[in-house]
Amino acid sequence: xxxxxxxxxxxxxLLVEAFLLCFPLIISLIYRESLKNxxxxxxxxxxxxxxGGLFSSIKVKKRNFYAKEGLVIVALIWILxxxxxxxxxxxxxxxxxxxxxxxxxxxxxxxxxxxxxxxxEGLSHSILFWRSFTHLIGGMGVLVFALAIMPQINEDxxxxxxxxxxxxxxxxxxxxxxxxxxxxxxxYLVMTVVLIFLLWIAGMPFFDSMLHAFGTxxxxxxxIKNTSVAFYNNPLVEHxxxxxxxxxxxxFNLYYFILIGKIKDFFKNEELKWYIGIMFxxxxxxxxxxxxxxxxxxxxxxxxxxxxxSVMTTTGYSTADFNxxxxxxxxxxxxxMFIGGCAGSTAGGIKVARVATSLKSSLSEIKRVRNPKQVxxxxxxxxxxxxxxxxxxxxxxxIYIFLFIFLMLIVSFDTPDFISAFSSVAATFNNIGPGLxxxxxxxxxxxxxNISKVALSFGMIAGRLEILPIMIxxxxxxxxxx
Numbered sequence: 001x002x003x004x005x006x007x008x009x010x011x012x013x014l015l016v017e018a019f020l021l022c023f024p025l026i027i028s029l030i031y032r033e034s035l036k037n038x039x040x041x042x043x044x045x046x047x048x049x050x051x052g053g054l055f056s057s058i059k060v061k062k063r064n065f066y067a068k069e070g071l072v073i074v075a076l077i078w079i080l081x082x083x084x085x086x087x088x089x090x091x092x093x094x095x096x097x098x099x100x101x102x103x104x105x106x107x108x109x110x111x112x113x114x115x116x117x118x119x120x121e122g123l124s125h126s127i128l129f130w131r132s133f134t135h136l137i138g139g140m141g142v143l144v145f146a147l148a149i150m151p152q153i154n155e156d157x158x159x160x161x162x163x164x165x166x167x168x169x170x171x172x173x174x175x176x177x178x179x180x181x182x183x184x185x186x187x188y189l190v191m192t193v194v195l196i197f198l199l200w201i202a203g204m205p206f207f208d209s210m211l212h213a214f215g216t217x218x219x220x221x222x223x224i225k226n227t228s229v230a231f232y233n234n235p236l237v238e239h240x241x242x243x244x245x246x247x248x249x250x251x252f253n254l255y256y257f258i259l260i261g262k263i264k265d266f267f268k269n270e271e272l273k274w275y276i277g278i279m280f281x282x283x284x285x286x287x288x289x290x291x292x293x294x295x296x297x298x299x300x301x302x303x304x305x306x307x308x309x310s311v312m313t314t315t316g317y318s319t320a321d322f323n324x325x326x327x328x329x330x331x332x333x334x335x336x337m338f339i340g341g342c343a344g345s346t347a348g349g350i351k352v353a354r355v356a357t358s359l360k361s362s363l364s365e366i367k368r369v370r371n372p373k374q375v376x377x378x379x380x381x382x383x384x385x386x387x388x389x390x391x392x393x394x395x396x397x398x399i400y401i402f403l404f405i406f407l408m409l410i411v412s413f414d415t416p417d418f419i420s421a422f423s424s425v426a427a428t429f430n431n432i433g434p435g436l437x438x439x440x441x442x443x444x445x446x447x448x449x450n451i452s453k454v455a456l457s458f459g460m461i462a463g464r465l466e467i468l469p470i471m472i473x474x475x476x477x478x479x480x481x482x
Contacts, residue, residue: 001066001069001072001478002060002062002069002166003061004058004060004061004062005060005062005069006069006072006073006076007058007107008055008056008057008058008060008142009073010055010060010073010076010077010080011051011052011053011054011056011057012052012055012056012340013052013077014048014051014052014055014056014080015048015052015053015056015083015143016050016263017048017081017084017085018044018045018048018049018052020133020137021033021045021048021085021088021130021208022041022045022455023129023130023133024126024127024130024133025038025041025042025045025471026040026125026386027125027126027129028041028124028125028126030125031124031125031126031287033124033125033126035120036092036093036125037088037092037126038093038126039091040087040088040089040091040092041088041125041126043087043340044087044088044091046082047084047087047287049352057470061259068472068478070377071468071469071472071473072469072472072473072478073384074465074469074473075461075469075470075473077466078109078110078461078464078465078469079153079458079461081105081109082102082105082106082108082109082457082461083098083102084211085104085105085108085109085130085134086098086100086102086103086104086105086106087101088126088127089101089104089105089127089130090132091154092124094123094124094126094127095116095117097450097458098451099454100116100446100453102453102457103116103445103453103454103456103457104116104117104131105131105134106457106458106461107220107428107433107457108130108131108132108133108134108135108138108220109134109137109138109461109462109464110138110222110348110383110431110460110463111135111138111139111219111220111221111315111348111431111464112220112314112316112348112427112431112432112433112446112460112463112464113135113215113221113222113223113315113316113317113348113431113432113433113434114316114428114432114433114434114445114452114456114460115222115223115317115433115444115445116429116438116444116445116446116448117444117446118444118446119226120222120223120224120225120226121224121225121226123224125207126160128211128224129207129210129211132211132212132214132220132222132224133213133214134220135215135217135218135219135220135222136192136214136217136218137218138218138220138254138464139161139188139217139218139219139220139248139346140184140185140188140274140346141470143426147384151331154326183256184252185255186240186287187252187255187256187259188217188252188346191214191217191247191248191255192214192217193213193261195213195217195240195244196209196210196213196223197209197217198240198244199212199213199237199240199241200438202234202236202237202240203232203234203237204232204234206233207339208224211224212224212229212241212317213244215243215315215341216241216245216248216315217244217248217346218248218346219245219248219249219313219314219315219341219345219346219347219348219430220315220316220406221310221315221316221433221434222316222318222433223317223318227442228317228318228319228441229241229306229317229318229319230318230319230320231306235302237303238302238306238319239306239425241317242302242305242306242309242310243309244314245309245313245317246279246309246311246313248345248346248347249275249309249312249313249341249344249345249346250272250275250341250345251269251271251272251342251343251344251345252344252345252346253344254266254269260334265272265404269381270356270380271342271343271352271356271383272342272379273355273382274353274355274356275341275342275352276306278312278336278339278352279308279309279312279336281304282308282312282332282335282336283301283304283308284383285328285329285332286304286307286308286325286329286332286333287300287301287304289325289326289328289329289332290304290325290326290329293324293325295464302319303320306320306379307319307320307322307333308333308336309337309434310346311333311337312336312339312340312341312349312432313341313345314337314340314341314347314348314349314430314431314432315346315347315432315433316409316432316433316434318434320437320441320442321440321441321442322397322441323436323437323440323441330436332418333436334422334423334426337349337351337423337426337427337430337432337435338350338426338430339351339355340352340430340431346463347431348430348431348432348463349387349430349431349432350400353380354393354396356380357378357380357385357389357393358393358397360378360379360380360385361378361390361393363378364376364377366384385461387403395466396466396467399467399471400467403429403459403462403467404425404429407428407429407455407456407459408421408422408425408450409426409453410452411424411425411448411450411452411455411456413449413450413451414449414452415437415448416437416438417437417438419436419437420435420436420438420439421439422440423436424437424438424439424445424448424456425436425456425459427439428456428459428460428463429459429462429463430454430463431460431463431464443474458470458479
């Protein structure tokens, strides 16, 4: 374990967070907020500069690191960024405790959107901006951002991107890691700017457009109004955000194919077909189930499509209180919470690729049992699903279920019913935000105990990082000398 390299890398990323905190500081000055808010960001920036400076100044003889170090670095960085990123919320006294601020910014960086704030409209502009800005940075990945702006990228950085980019597979777009990170972020930021412009011309105030675009791009969903997007009562805005969430739930590698003229490869992608198919099949089922609750098909489609897009992409924005929908619709939404978006997107969840692969493998097994003499091979996206892929899928599901049950047992002490306990874990572990019951779209996580909040915070980070980095970090064997 190259511990000095781990510390040095963490130091450099903390300096990046100090730089990022300058943006909400500027917002605080623009809106002439109290000195308490200005100093909240200044003090945090100074703390990060001191700690980051000390860590990054460590002299390292061996600069190489491998998969284990990459996983540990990613896990530690996301935990530390969430803790230090929450300090301005605490210093400004707009949040009560460090546990609340850790939960809130963990939710921000992991693009979960779960909140302990009971009155978001009472928060200052700078705090609102910082919450949503963490979605933008965390959506594509904090380390992908760092790799995109840092000079002298080491090729070993592929272990960082593999550990951070969500999904069962990761591949470089071009030969150099730094160039891959820059391409991904350029596509991401250009799409975000376009979304800001569309929301602005649709009638949303510019500041609101910016923050909602951050949440949509990162599929995070922190609201800046107590009633979320429903506050604006603007069908055009709702459609823009709904389609925006769908678009950002797609693997960003596919958008690169469009840039280089390989449009056929975009539409041939099997995971994309599954993603679109599942989403609109769910829309059809729920529309049929709630048709009596809306006066016309247009309003029915708008509310259902927005909700399905928000839940499946794990964004968490809302225009309707789906707590009031029938049980059948609740079950469909819970299923979508687990499926999530595409691998390599900003969305959370298990990922469409894993779900589709598992289904195709199961169907192949049924055919094999039914016709033992027949040679049956399962394929996904034109590639044969070999035993190694299926084994890694099985291991992932086992660990996922184990952690899910563990988190639900902790939360069960604070929740009044099964659906609240189950959905609170499903909504945080899968990086969605609002759940059902006491953590529904019109509620928050404020009533949970500190133990539950800390557990769910680590659950959000584990879910965003595909579980393994957090498991490796807290494994005793990781820190033993070889």
